Amino acid sequence: MDVHGRDLRYFVAVAEELHFTRAAERLFVSQPALSKQIRMLERTLGVALFERDRRGVALTRAGTALLPYAQRVLAEWQTGWEAVEAVRAAQRAGLVVGMSTSPGRGGLLPAVRSRVTAEYPEAVLTVRQFSWDDATAGLADGTSDVAFVWLPLPEPERYGWTVVAQEPRLVALPDTHRLAGRPAVDFADLLDEPFLALPKSAGPLRDYWLATDARGGREPVVGAEVSSSEETYEALVGGQGVCLLARGNAPLLMRGGVITRRVVGVTPSRLAVARRADDDRPLVHAYLRAAAEVAGV
Structure with a gap:
C-alpha cells in the first residue's frame, strides 16, 4: 500500500490540532482540500482516522494507533532531507x-x-x-x-x-659560477657559498631549503632573502648567492644566466x-x- 508523505503530513497536522481549519492554516492549504485529502487517506487505509461531529474532531482508535508512526516517518524524512541538503551544499x-x-x-x-x-x-x-x-x-x-x-x-x-611529488633537490647557480661546469655538485662543496634564503616567517621550510641538516652544525651564509621566483632569479644573476630547488621547479629559474645542477648529499624534496x-x-x-x-x- 502506497501512502504519500503529503498524506501523512496532513494527517499529523489534523491529529495534533484536532481542528481542520487550524490544520489547514498550518499547512497553507484550503480547509476543503485538506478534508478531501484526509477522506482519501481513510479510503486507502479502509478505516476512519477521525470522528467528526458538531463538538469538534477526535482521533479514532485507528488514528491514535497511526499517529506515532506517522510522526516518526516524517521526522526520519526530515533528517534524510537535511542530510541530502548538506551534501548539496558541499557540492555547491x-x-x-x-x-x-x-x-x-x-x-x-x-x-x-x-x-x-x-x-x-x-x-x-x-x-x-x-x-x-x-x-x-x-x-x-x-x-x-x-x-x-x-x-x-x-x-x-x-x-x-x-x-604528490618527491623530487631530487638541485642547486641553481649563475652560469659563470666556479661549479657550473660540473654535471653534479657535492653539497660539501657548497657549504661556504652564500645561499638565497626564504623569509624567516617560512619557519622550518627556510632551514630545509638551506639544507641545515646536511651542514654538520655549520651555520649557512645567507646572501639574500627571497619571496618569489622573480626575486630568486634576479638575486642569482646578481651574484648574491646560490639556492636549492626541486627539480620540477627548475624551469622557473632556467633563463638567461642561470643553470641548475644535481646535488649529492641532500634528501629529496616533497x-x-x-x-x-x-x-x-x-x-x-x-x-x-x-x-x-x-x-x-
Whole structure:
C-alpha cells in the first residue's frame, strides 16, 4: 500500500490540532482540500482516522494507533532531507586552492580539478597565489582551504597532507659560477657559498631549503632573502648567492644566466597537498583524494 508523505503530513497536522481549519492554516492549504485529502487517506487505509461531529474532531482508535508512526516517518524524512541538503551544499561550495609556485608537473593541477569537478559539478575551485613568506600557502590563517606546499610545514600537527611529488633537490647557480661546469655538485662543496634564503616567517621550510641538516652544525651564509621566483632569479644573476630547488621547479629559474645542477648529499624534496587537520568537509577530502589518485600514491 502506497501512502504519500503529503498524506501523512496532513494527517499529523489534523491529529495534533484536532481542528481542520487550524490544520489547514498550518499547512497553507484550503480547509476543503485538506478534508478531501484526509477522506482519501481513510479510503486507502479502509478505516476512519477521525470522528467528526458538531463538538469538534477526535482521533479514532485507528488514528491514535497511526499517529506515532506517522510522526516518526516524517521526522526520519526530515533528517534524510537535511542530510541530502548538506551534501548539496558541499557540492555547491567553493574551495580556495593555495600555492606559492605553480605545481606544474605534467598538468597535476588541471588533472586534480577535473576529478574534483566530476564528483562535485557545482563546486567552484579558485586558485590563489601566496608569497613564500607563508609556508602554508594560506592554510594557517584560513585564507585557503587546501594548498600545494613543500614539506616540512610549521606546526605539522595542525595539518593533514598527501605527498604528490618527491623530487631530487638541485642547486641553481649563475652560469659563470666556479661549479657550473660540473654535471653534479657535492653539497660539501657548497657549504661556504652564500645561499638565497626564504623569509624567516617560512619557519622550518627556510632551514630545509638551506639544507641545515646536511651542514654538520655549520651555520649557512645567507646572501639574500627571497619571496618569489622573480626575486630568486634576479638575486642569482646578481651574484648574491646560490639556492636549492626541486627539480620540477627548475624551469622557473632556467633563463638567461642561470643553470641548475644535481646535488649529492641532500634528501629529496616533497611536494604535498595539505588541509587543516580539523577541516573534514567532503569537498576538502575529495580534493586530497583526487590529488593522490592523479599522483598515483
